[in-house]
Amino acid sequence: MDKASRLVEDEVYEPSASPSSWQILWREIKRDKLALASLIFLGIVVAAVYGVSLILDQKQIVTVDLFALYQPPSSKFWLGTDYGGRDVFGQLIIGTRNSLSIGIIVTVLTGVIGILAGLISGYFGGTVDNVAMRVVDFFMILPTLMIVIAFVAAVPKYSVVSFSLIMTAFLWMGIARLIRSKTLQERELEYVKASRTLGSSHLKIMFTQVLPNLSSIIIVTMTLNLAANIGLESGLSFLGFGFPESTPSLGTLVSYARNPQTLEFRWWIWLPASLLILVLMLSINNVGQALKRATDARQRRG
Amino acid sequence: MWKTILRRLLIMIPQIILLSVLVFILAKSLPGDALTGMLDPSVDPSMLQEQREKLGLNNPWHIQYWDWITKAVQGDFGQSFRFKMPVMDLIGQRINNTIWLSLVTLVLTYLIAIPLGIISGRYHDTWGDRIITGYTYLGFAAPLFIFALLMLWIFGFHFQMFPTGGSVAPGLAPGTFDYMVSKIYHLLLPALSMALITTVSTVQYLRSEIIDIKQKDFVLLARAKGASESRVYTHHILRNSLLPIAAFFGFEITGLIGGTVFIEYIFSYPGMGQLFLNSILIRDFSVVTALVLLYGIASILGSLISDIILGIVDPRIRIK
Numbered sequence: 001m002d003k004a005s006r007l008v009e010d011e012v013y014e015p016s017a018s019p020s021s022w023q024i025l026w027r028e029i030k031r032d033k034l035a036l037a038s039l040i041f042l043g044i045v046v047a048a049v050y051g052v053s054l055i056l057d058q059k060q061i062v063t064v065d066l067f068a069l070y071q072p073p074s075s076k077f078w079l080g081t082d083y084g085g086r087d088v089f090g091q092l093i094i095g096t097r098n099s100l101s102i103g104i105i106v107t108v109l110t111g112v113i114g115i116l117a118g119l120i121s122g123y124f125g126g127t128v129d130n131v132a133m134r135v136v137d138f139f140m141i142l143p144t145l146m147i148v149i150a151f152v153a154a155v156p157k158y159s160v161v162s163f164s165l166i167m168t169a170f171l172w173m174g175i176a177r178l179i180r181s182k183t184l185q186e187r188e189l190e191y192v193k194a195s196r197t198l199g200s201s202h203l204k205i206m207f208t209q210v211l212p213n214l215s216s217i218i219i220v221t222m223t224l225n226l227a228a229n230i231g232l233e234s235g236l237s238f239l240g241f242g243f244p245e246s247t248p249s250l251g252t253l254v255s256y257a258r259n260p261q262t263l264e265f266r267w268w269i270w271l272p273a274s275l276l277i278l279v280l281m282l283s284i285n286n287v288g289q290a291l292k293r294a295t296d297a298r299q300r301r302g
Numbered sequence: 303m304w305k306t307i308l309r310r311l312l313i314m315i316p317q318i319i320l321l322s323v324l325v326f327i328l329a330k331s332l333p334g335d336a337l338t339g340m341l342d343p344s345v346d347p348s349m350l351q352e353q354r355e356k357l358g359l360n361n362p363w364h365i366q367y368w369d370w371i372t373k374a375v376q377g378d379f380g381q382s383f384r385f386k387m388p389v390m391d392l393i394g395q396r397i398n399n400t401i402w403l404s405l406v407t408l409v410l411t412y413l414i415a416i417p418l419g420i421i422s423g424r425y426h427d428t429w430g431d432r433i434i435t436g437y438t439y440l441g442f443a444a445p446l447f448i449f450a451l452l453m454l455w456i457f458g459f460h461f462q463m464f465p466t467g468g469s470v471a472p473g474l475a476p477g478t479f480d481y482m483v484s485k486i487y488h489l490l491l492p493a494l495s496m497a498l499i500t501t502v503s504t505v506q507y508l509r510s511e512i513i514d515i516k517q518k519d520f521v522l523l524a525r526a527k528g529a530s531e532s533r534v535y536t537h538h539i540l541r542n543s544l545l546p547i548a549a550f551f552g553f554e555i556t557g558l559i560g561g562t563v564f565i566e567y568i569f570s571y572p573g574m575g576q577l578f579l580n581s582i583l584i585r586d587f588s589v590v591t592a593l594v595l596l597y598g599i600a601s602i603l604g605s606l607i608s609d610i611i612l613g614i615v616d617p618r619i620r621i622k
Contacts, residue, residue: 138317141605143597145560146578147324150594153582154331231445238447239567239579257451258567260466264459274448285443 021216028294035290038283045280046100053097061090062246073268080268082256088269095248096276099237102249103230105164110172110229111222115211117172118179123187123206133180136173144170145232152241160247167232175221182217186210216295223288227281234277250277306613314606321598322374326367329591379592384584389592393574399469400573403496403565404558406489410497411504411554415547418501419508423543424535426513434505441502447564450495454568457491464491467570492569496561500554504547511543545615552608556601 029035064086071081079088121132151166152158186192187210195205230250236242237251253273257263262270293300361369373379379389422434441449458466465471469488474481515521516539524538563575570576574593581589 134313134316135320138320141317141556141601142321142324143556143559143594143601145563146594146597147328149579149582150328150332150590153585153587153590154328154333156333227443235445235447235564239564240583254448254451257455260459263451263455267455270451274451278444278448281445282440282443285439 024300025216025219025291025294028300029287029290032286032290032293035286038286042280042283042287045096049093049096049100052093056090056093058094058247061087061094062248070266072266079272080266082253082269083259083262088253088272091248091253092250092272092276095250095253095273096280098243098247099230099234099250099277100280102160102164102167102233102243103226106167106171106229106233107222107226109164109168110225111175111218113168113172114175115179115218117176119183119206119211121176122180122183123202123210125184125187129180133177136177139170139173140177142170145235148232148236149239149241152236158244160243163242167229171225171229171232175218175225178217178221179214182214183210186213216291220288220291220295223284223291227284227288230284231277231281303614307610310606310609310613314602317602318599321602322371322595323367325591325595325598326370328594329370329587330363330366332587332590333585374592374595379595380588382581382586382589384581384586384589389589392589393577393592393596396572396574396577399571400562400566400575402485403489403493403562403571403573404555406486406493407496407500407558407561408554410493411501414497415501415504415508416544419505419547420512420535420540422505422509423512423516426509431509435509438502438506438509441499442506444499446496446499446561447568449499450492450565450568453491453495464488469572488571492565492571495569496558496565500557500561504550507550508543508547511546512539515539515542546612549608549612549615551611552604552606555604555607559597559600 029039065081069081069083073080079092082088082091117132117136121129148166148170151169152163155162155166191209192205195209200209233242234249234251234254237249238255240255242251243249250273254270254277257270257274377390381387382389382392385392418434418437422431425431454466457463465488469485470481471484471488474484521534521538524534529537562573563578565571566573566575567579574596578590578593581587581593
């Protein structure tokens with residue numbers, strides 16, 4: 001279909017209002033076949049993983065079975081067993097669920113903190129903004145990985161909750177800086193001044209007028225952050241500083257490859273998890289890149 | 303320009319102070335203190351208290367901080383609990399390996415990025431560009447540790463083309479030619495694995511920079527004056543598009559720090575990253591805090607270098 005007829009078609013379907021940001025995002029994904037396929041794939045993985053893990057019993061899967069060490073894939077163990085005789089397929093399902101869950105939790109937490117900090121800093125500007133951004137700059141320079149690892153080691157009662165809080169504490173700065181710079185641009189626009197003249201409170205302008213205008217950028221960043229956070233979590237679990245072994249993550253399965261014997265001869269333990277991480281991150285990135293194009297009218301395909 | 307550099311240096315001071323406070327909080331929240339490294343279990347607890355008092359470990363926190371920071375400035379980070387030697391000596395043994403790994407990675411990163419970026423930008427929308435763009439797309443999404451693990455599996459174990467661990471073959475005397483060759487041989491696979499991933503953003507940046515610049519008026523003018531195609535690229539387009547790449551050099555350093563931890567762990571390469579992870583596992587926390595501080599300072603210096611180079615090549619962003 002060429003561009004002209006596409007335009008005509010759009011006019012037929014939406015004669016009056018200009019499309020909402022959600023419609024623009026959705027249209028861009030539909031135009032990008034790779035992104036659409038990725039989105040469908042992600043939907044299937046999420047449904048399968050959360051669905052199947054309802055049936056699976058995490059306790060039973062992480063229980064050591066000494067009679068079934070390092071079994072190669074068979075009809076009983078679809079992906080064989082690991083050094084504790086635990087079913088790799090079951091661990092893969094539960095690991096994916098855990099990795100996705102922590103990724104989503106951290107993304108939402110960092111998103112909320114980052115958006116709040118960015119909005120306040122950008123909207124009011126001045127000294128608050130100056131100080132806040134110097135602090136954000138500083139934290140963005142720091143080698144996040146080592147500091148997260150060191151704090152994970154320092155926490156006395158280590159759990160999934162403290163792990164996500166530590167990750168959140170060092171990962172909210174990127175989104176804060178982005179939202180701040182966009183808010184700085186927004187607040188100079190006429191509608192903000194008009195609203196102020198009409199007597200709206202700062203809070204109302206920030207959250208009901210400026211924030212909705214940033215929604216598409218927020219969705220894009222959160223999508224790309226989700227991929228990054230899943231990568232970081234599985235990386236930390238791989239190094240041994242993420243989830244405890246009783247709560248397997250995708251990184252935990254990959255970490256068994258630290259044993260050279262496992263790496264060389266028992267591919268079924270670590271390779272599926274590695275490839276799954278790779279494909280998951282690629283898919284999320286595909287969707288994120290398509291969304292990113294949608295926010296920039298010049299790059300849109302749809 | 304000198305004013306800019308001076309101002310940028312002044313920004314660094316609060317950054318380093320903030321870093322040291324953060325590391326101090328970390329050091330205090332990690333279990334154990336300066337004494338744990340020197341004692342054996344037979345020591346009397348009351349003597350321990352006396353020693354603590356003498357070392358100032360019962361002082362209020364700001365005095366402790368001051369003591370710690372004055373020592374740290376002189377390079378004294380206390381004793382390693384595990385190896386019974388000063389932390390700085392321990393780090394000194396490993397720092398060279400990490401610096402070598404980082405250097406080779408940096409060189410490879412640019413050796414890969416510049417040709418690929420130029421091909422991709424100069425002949426954009428050809429099949430060559432599509433392959434390169436596909437590679438950068440993959441490399442952007444792929445986590446470093448998965449990629450490095452696959453490289454080790456394929457080239458280290460399956461084809462046995464490279465050694466699978468260590469930094470040098472055993473039994474070679476330092477300083478000999480064989481020793482150097484063996485060192486480089488052990489470095490190649492880890493450095494290449496890291497470079498193939500870190501280079502991706504530079505390739506993407508260089509590509510879009512070249513595509514951007516080749517439509518500018520001054521390029522048109524150069525062509526109109528009859529400059530040959532290769533001269534247009536070397537003298538007009540590349541000169542403009544390579545400068546920002548040079549400016550990202552400092553950020554590359556920051557990026558390398560996180561990367562070396564994974565790479566050293568996967569390839570059993572005895573550098574600072576491996577020391578860091580091992581020290582946490584054996585709870586040798588004086589080493590951990592020293593390393594976090596050093597890594598933090600390296601990152602701060604990296605961003606300083608970037609900002610200074612950026613200020614030299616692009617006068618618009620100089621700090622006023």
